[in-house]
Amino acid sequence: MSSYPIPDNEAERQAALDDQYILDTEPGEDFNRITRLASQMLGVPIALISLVDRQRQWFLSRVGLEPSETPRELAFCAHTICSDDVMVVSDATADDRFRDNPLVTGDPHIRFYAGVPLQTRSGFNVGTLCVISPQPRQLAGTEQQLLQDLAGMVTQYLESRRNSYLCPLTGLQNRRPFQEAGQRECQRARQNGDALTLLIFGLDDFPGFCARFGAPQGDRLLQEMAARLLNQVGESSLLGRVTADEFAVLRPGMDSTEGLALAEQMRAALALDGWLVEGVRHPLAISCGVASLGDDDSGFKDLFRRAEAALSQARLSGTTPA
Known part of the structure; x- marks a missing residue:
């Protein structure tokens, strides 16, 4: 043959x-x-x-x-x-x-x-x-x-x-396919004994931003966020837009310490650049929640839930908790 x-x-x-x-x-x-x-x-x-x-x-x-x-x-x-x-x-x-x-x-x-x-x-x-x-x-x-x-x-x-x-605006996976892919990565990490870390970035007060600068600027901001995240995390990570103003990054092989360091580095870089509107650069408040796969996680949904809880805490405290 x-x-x-x-x-x-x-x-x-x-x-x-x-x-x-x-x-x-x-x-x-x-x-x-x-x-x-x-x-x-x-x-x-x-x-x-x-x-x-x-x-x-x-x-x-x-x-x-x-x-x-x-x-x-x-x-x-x-x-x-x-x-x-x-x-x-x-x-x-x-x-x-x-x-x-x-x-x-x-x-x-x-x-x-x-x-x-x-x-x-x-x-x-x-x-x-x-x-x-x-x-x-x-x-x-x-x-x-x-x-x-x-x-x-x-x-x-x-x-x-x-x-x-796929999100028609950013081209990233929506919440459902991201979670399906995340579950497969979770199973693979369990089988191989590998680390797995989830980062969720949120644009703080995104509705207020759109009210101030208009919906077209909001769409541009989301597209730019997706492009910047893609550029920073590379092809080894899964990336999705999981809510109207949240982006999730799943990193196989990364432990919690590395995840926290990466999250703060990316959050600070994105916030520092701000957002340019009609020649004026405006501050851009971004928070991030981080969670790594643990023994108590029954699956990816548990990992995702903990990362979202960490993001909520970060938005309240202005930090990047795990």
Whole structure:
């Protein structure tokens, strides 16, 4: 069996997939409905929405298949994403690319495969909608159009979901996806015995700022805050806008002492710069709460709750407590 092909734009394609914030999440009913329809309307036992990740294909939704993922080198879909066309394999045992594939020689004994790339609005193929049968067969013209139409519905749902998960003003994750990602990081830290620290920055009296300078200046301030935080924390951290005037930073591998030092450094730098309005620089009051994962935390929600409590205390006292 030949090695799987790599798209020329693999780095950008992977970034587009990561930007969906959907890997390892629970499938929604919209996606499950599509795989059921694909299986029933094309008369095949297996239908999958497959997202091609770095070293695996992960199934966002699946009908007729038990595993939630397979290695990328075994994935028919790894070939499908290299083109914008529908890929059809009528009989995998007669195809040099797949005849020795363990998914062909063993369970689920793939013979027929048809897959449509799932292309983002920016033009990257992040996965496929595919159907599979243990019996060789052809794909009729009407069936191909049906599969393409269903794939179009998948991409629409993906885009809609992504938009609902991101703050339209700052482009950061909203509270819900931030907490979902935080829970995964919390579980990973528990398994590996690593430190994990959460920082929540709050703009003090943000409503008063907007009342004084206007809503457009408030929007600019939020965008600038997001940009500054991104620039300071880098790609190793999770960053989200978790309320109207609060930003959360989750730092894997950072203990409480390091977290407190970083929080005060960032808070002081942001406050010192102030905010420029019509040539006049105005003070910018920012508070921060810090909490590190502890033995008493049952999950990320407990860690988040303690960081928010620390932020409330900081706003009252003008300090950065943990």
